[in-house]
Amino acid sequence: xxxxxxxxxxxxxxxxxxxxxxxxxxxxxxxxxxxxxxxxxxxxxxxxxxxxxxxxxxxxxxxxxxxxxxxxxxxxxxxxxxxxxxxxxxxxxxxxxxxxxxxxxxxxxxxxxxxxxxxxxxxxxxxxxxxxxxxxxxxxxxxxxxxxxxxxxxxxxxxxxxxxxxxxxxxxxxxxxxxxxxxxxxxxxxxxxxxxxxxxxxxxxxxxxxxxxxxxxxxxxxxxxxxxxxxxxxxxxxxxxxxxxxxxxxxxxxxxxxxxxxxxxxxxxxxxxxxxxxxxxxxxxxxxxxxxxxxxxxxxxxxxxxxxxxxxxxxxxxxxxxxxxxxxxxxxxxxxxxxxxxxxxxxxxxxxxxx
Amino acid sequence: xxxxxxxxxxxxxxxxxxxxxxxxxxxxxxxxxxxxxxxxxxxxxxxxxxxxxxxxxxxxxxxxxxxxxxxxxxxxxxxxxxxxxxxxxxxxxxxxxxxxxxxxxxxxxxxxxxxxxxxxxxxxxxxxxxxxxxxxxxxxxxxxxxxxxxxxxxxxxxxxxxxxxxxxxxxxxxxxxxxxxxxxxxxxxxxxxxxxxxxxxxxxxxxxxxxxxxxxxxxxxxxxxxxxxxxxxxxxxxxxxxxxxxxxxxxxxxxxxxxxxxxxxxxxxxxxxxxxxxxxxxxxxxxxxxxxxxxxxxxxxxxxxxxxxxxxxxxxxxxxxxxxxxxxxxxxxxxxxxxxxxxxxxxxxxxxxxx
Numbered sequence: 096x097x098x099x100x101x102x103x104x105x106x107x108x109x110x111x112x113x114x115x116x117x118x119x120x121x122x123x124x125x126x127x128x129x130x131x132x133x134x135x136x137x138x139x140x141x142x143x144x145x146x147x148x149x150x151x152x153x154x155x156x157x158x159x160x161x162x163x164x165x166x167x168x169x170x171x172x173x174x175x176x177x178x179x180x181x182x183x184x185x186x187x188x189x190x191x192x193x194x195x196x197x198x199x200x201x202x203x204x205x206x207x208x209x210x211x212x213x214x215x216x217x218x219x220x221x222x223x224x225x226x227x228x229x230x231x232x233x234x235x236x237x238x239x240x241x242x243x244x245x246x247x248x249x250x251x252x253x254x255x256x257x258x259x260x261x262x263x264x265x266x267x268x269x270x271x272x273x274x275x276x277x278x279x280x281x282x283x284x285x286x287x288x289x290x291x292x293x294x295x296x297x298x299x300x301x302x303x304x305x306x307x308x309x310x311x312x313x314x315x316x317x318x319x320x321x322x323x324x325x326x327x328x329x330x331x332x333x334x335x336x337x338x339x340x341x342x343x344x345x346x347x348x349x350x351x352x353x354x355x356x357x358x359x360x361x362x363x364x365x366x367x368x369x370x371x372x373x374x375x376x377x378x379x380x381x382x383x384x385x386x387x388x389x390x391x392x393x394x395x396x397x398x399x400x401x402x403x404x405x406x407x408x409x410x411x412x413x414x415x416x417x418x419x420x421x422x423x424x425x426x427x428x429x430x431x432x433x434x435x436x437x438x439x440x441x442x443x444x445x446x447x448x449x450x
Numbered sequence: 451x452x453x454x455x456x457x458x459x460x461x462x463x464x465x466x467x468x469x470x471x472x473x474x475x476x477x478x479x480x481x482x483x484x485x486x487x488x489x490x491x492x493x494x495x496x497x498x499x500x501x502x503x504x505x506x507x508x509x510x511x512x513x514x515x516x517x518x519x520x521x522x523x524x525x526x527x528x529x530x531x532x533x534x535x536x537x538x539x540x541x542x543x544x545x546x547x548x549x550x551x552x553x554x555x556x557x558x559x560x561x562x563x564x565x566x567x568x569x570x571x572x573x574x575x576x577x578x579x580x581x582x583x584x585x586x587x588x589x590x591x592x593x594x595x596x597x598x599x600x601x602x603x604x605x606x607x608x609x610x611x612x613x614x615x616x617x618x619x620x621x622x623x624x625x626x627x628x629x630x631x632x633x634x635x636x637x638x639x640x641x642x643x644x645x646x647x648x649x650x651x652x653x654x655x656x657x658x659x660x661x662x663x664x665x666x667x668x669x670x671x672x673x674x675x676x677x678x679x680x681x682x683x684x685x686x687x688x689x690x691x692x693x694x695x696x697x698x699x700x701x702x703x704x705x706x707x708x709x710x711x712x713x714x715x716x717x718x719x720x721x722x723x724x725x726x727x728x729x730x731x732x733x734x735x736x737x738x739x740x741x742x743x744x745x746x747x748x749x750x751x752x753x754x755x756x757x758x759x760x761x762x763x764x765x766x767x768x769x770x771x772x773x774x775x776x777x778x779x780x781x782x783x784x785x786x787x788x789x790x791x792x793x794x795x796x797x798x799x800x801x802x803x804x805x
Contacts, residue, residue: 121720129718197718198622233622261617267553267588268623363484363552365476 097449099421100442101184102382103286103339103410104175106216106225107149107165108190108208113215117207125200133194134232134261134292143304144416156414164414168219175413176222179421182439183448186216186225187255187286187339193230193237194289201230202240209244209251217250224448226255226284234268238275245279252446253282257289258314258341265318265325273331282335282380282445285318287311315341316349323353323374324364335445336379340412344387347401350375376403380445382410383437384419392426396433404433408442452804454776455797456539457737458641458694458765459530461571461580462504462520463545463563468570472562480555488549489587489616489647498659499771511769519769523574530768531577534776537794538803541571541580542610542641542694548585548592549644556585557595564599564606572605579803581610581639589623593630600634607801608637612644613669613696620673620680628686637690637735637801640673642666670696671704678708678729679719690800691734695767699742702756705730731758735800737765738792739774747781751788759788763797 108114111126118126144150149157152164156174160167176184190208195201208228216223227244229237237254244251254276262268264285276283294300295310315338322328322336350372357364357371381402389395399407411419421438429437443449463469466481473481499505504512507519511529515522531539545563550556563583571578582599584592592609599606609631617623619640631638649655650665670693677683677691705727712719712726736757744750754762766774776793784792798804 124717129715235622267590360484362479 097182099181100439101181101411102408102442104184104186104413105165106186106188107163109162109166114207117210122203132196151415153414153416189288198233202236205230205240213248224250224252226253227251231256234271238271241275253284256285258285258318259289259291261291263321265321265327273334277331277334282337284337284339287340312342323371326366328374328378338381343381343402382408384410384412385417386419386424395427407437409438452537454536455794456536456766457763457797459539459541459768460520461541461543462518464517464521469562472565477558487551506770508769508771544643553588557591560585560595568603579605579607581608582606586611589626593626596630608639611640613640613673614644614646616646618676620676620682628689632686632689637692639692639694642695667697678726681721683729683733693736698736698757737763739765739767740772741774741779750782759791762792764793
C-alpha cells in the first residue's frame with residue numbers, strides 16, 4: 096500500500112568526477128580543457144543559503160561522511176525515506192546541463208547525468224523514481240535524450256525543465272520536447288531553478304533573494320500561460336505538465352484573469368478549443384512545496400478547493416532549506432479524502448506510478 | 451551585357467493597406483483588432499534620420515507624388531536604375547515580419563510582403579530581383595515560406611535575415627532556414643537592421659546613433675563567427691551567405707584572431723573541417739556599402755586584396771541616407787579587373803544572375 100509519495104527530492108551530482116564514467120573521450124577532454132560555459136553563472140544569485148557547491152541545502156543535510164547534500168543515498172534514506180515512511184520519491188536532479196552554451200557538450204552531460212542516476216539511484220532503491228535531465232534549450236537534442244533515457248529504464252517518470260528559459264516554453268522551438276515526452280508517456284515537470292542570464296523580473300534585477308524567490312513563481316505563471324495560449328496542450332493532447340516548487344496560490348487569480356481576457360480577446364487565439372482555466376484543470380498538476388500559508392490558516396482549504404483537489408501533489412524538496420515536513424506542512428487539517436489525494440493519490444494517477 | 455549590379459536596394463511597403471490584398475480574413479481581422487506586437491519597438495533607436503514611418507532615407511528620396519521613400523517604382527527608376535544605368539538591382543524589403551511575437555501573424559505578413567513584391571516590383575521591371583521576407587525567429591515557418599516563394603517566382607534570389615537575432619544564427623534552431631535556402635539554391639543575406647529588444651552591445655545600450663551604427667558591424671562579426679564555428683557551413687555544404695551593409699574592414703582582423711585561436715583551441719570545435727578563414731573566403735560574400743574609408747585612401751586597395759577580390763559585391767543602399775554613388779564610392783582607383791568583379795562579376799556568379 097502506497098501511503099506517501101514525495102514528488103520533489105533532489106539527488107546531487109557530487110562533482111564532475113562522478114560523471115566521467117559516462118562521458119565519451121571527446122567530452123572528457125572538453126571537460127578538462129574547456130569546461131563549463133553557461134548562459135548564466137551559478138553565482139547569479141538565486142540560491143540560498145550561499146554555499147558553493149551545494150547551495151540551497153538544510154544545514155543538517157550535509158552527509159557526515161562528506162560530499163554534497165543529496166549526494167549520499169544512505170544518508171537520504173536515513174533523513175528522508177525511512178524517517179517519514181516515504182513509499183515513492185521522485186528525484187529531480189538539478190544539474191544544469193541545459194545552460195551549457197556548447198549544445199553538444201550539454202547533451203553529453205545530460206546523458207551522463209541520466210546514466211549516473213540509473214546506476215547510483217534507480218538501481219539501488221526500489222522507492223526511487225527520477226526525472227530525465229535534458230538540454231531544453233536544444234530541443235532536438237533533448238527529444239533524443241528523452242527517448243533514449245525512457246527506453247533505458249522504467250524508473251524515469253518525468254522530463255525535467257526549468258522555468259527560466261530563453262523564450263516562453265509555448266514557442267514552437269520547444270515543441271520537439273513535448274512530442275518526445277508525449278510519445279514516451281512522460282509528463283514534463285517544470286522545477287524552480289536556473290537563470291537565463293536575463294533579469295528574473297520584467298523590471299530588472301531585484302536586490303534581494305526574497306524577490307528572486309518570489310519572482311520564480313511569476314516565471315511559472317508566465318510558462319503555464321504560454322503553454323496554454325501557444326496551443327501546446329492542444330497540439331499535444333496527451334502531454335502532461337507538472338509545476339514543481341512554484342507555489343499554487345496564484346492559480347485562481349491567474350485563471351480568472353485569463354478566462355476574463357479570453358472572453359474579450361479570444362479572437363487573438365482562435366485555435367484554443369477551450370477556456371484557459373480548463374486546460375490547467377485538466378492537464379496540469381502542481382506540487383505543494385513551498386506550501387502556501389494564507390493569513391487565515393483555514394483559507395488553505397478553500398484555496399485547495401479553488402485550485403482543485405486533484406491538482407496538488409505533495410513534495411518535501413529535501414534536502415533544501417525550505418523543506419516541507421510531511422506531517423506539519425499543512426497549516427490546517429484537511430478532510431481525509433483530500434489529504435489522501437494530495438499525499439499519494441494524485442501522484443499515483445498522474446505519474447502512473449502504480450504500474 | 452550586365453555592367454552594374456546593385457546588391458542592396460530598398461523597396462518599402464507603403465502601409466498596412468498595401469498588404470491587405472494578400473492577407474487571409476483571419477489576419478486581416480488580427481491586423482485591425484490587435485495589430486503589431488514585436489520584440490522591439492521601431493522606436494528602439496537604430497534608424498537615422500528619425501522620421502516615422504520612412505526613417506533612414508535620403509531627404510530627396512521622398513516621392514513627389516507622396517508615399518514613403520522606396521515605395522514608388524517610377525521614382526526609383528528615375529533616381530536610381532535609369533540615372534546610374536543599373537542593369538540588375540536586388541531589393542531587400544526591410545519590413546520586419548520576423549519581429550512579430552505572434553508567430554503565425556508574422557508568417558502571414560511575410561507571405562503577404564513577398565506576394566506584394568511579385569506583383570508590384572518583380573513583375574513590373576525586368577531589372578529587379580528580390581529577397582524573400584521570412585520570420586527567421588520561427589525557422590520552421592520561415593523554411594515553408596522560402597520554399598513557397600522560391601517556387602512562386604524566379605525573381606527571388608535570396609533569403610533575408612537580420613543580424614540582431616534572439617540567438618546567434620549558428621544555433622540549431624535556425625537550421626531549418628538553411629536547409630530550405632540550400633534546397634532552393636538561394637543565399638541567405640544578412641542585412642543591417644532590426645533589434646531584439648536587447649542591447650546592441652555587450653556593454654549595454656549605447657548613448658548615440660553613431661554607436662548603434664558602429665555596433666551593427668560587431669553583430670555581423672558575431673553572426674559570421676557563429677555560422678562558421680557552429681558548423682552551419684559544414685552541415686549545409688551548398689549554403690551561401692551574404693553580409694549586407696555590415697562593412698568589411700573587420701574581416702581580416704577577425705579572421706586572424708579566429709585562425710589563431712583555432713590553432714590553440716581547435717579541440718573545442720573538432721568538427722570543423724577547415725580553418726575559419728577558409729569558410730569565409732569560400733562561402734561568404736559581402737556587399738560594399740557603407741564603403742570602408744581607410745585613413746590613407748590607397749589602403750582601400752590593400753584591404754580589398756586582403757578580404758579577397760572575389761568577396762565584395764557593390765551596393766548603393768538606395769534610398770537610405772548613407773547611399774553610395776556607383777561612380778564615387780571608392781576613395782581610390784581600382785585596377786579594372788578588380789573593379790569589374792566588384793561592380794558586377796562577383797554578384798552575377800554568386801547569385802547566379804546570368805541564368
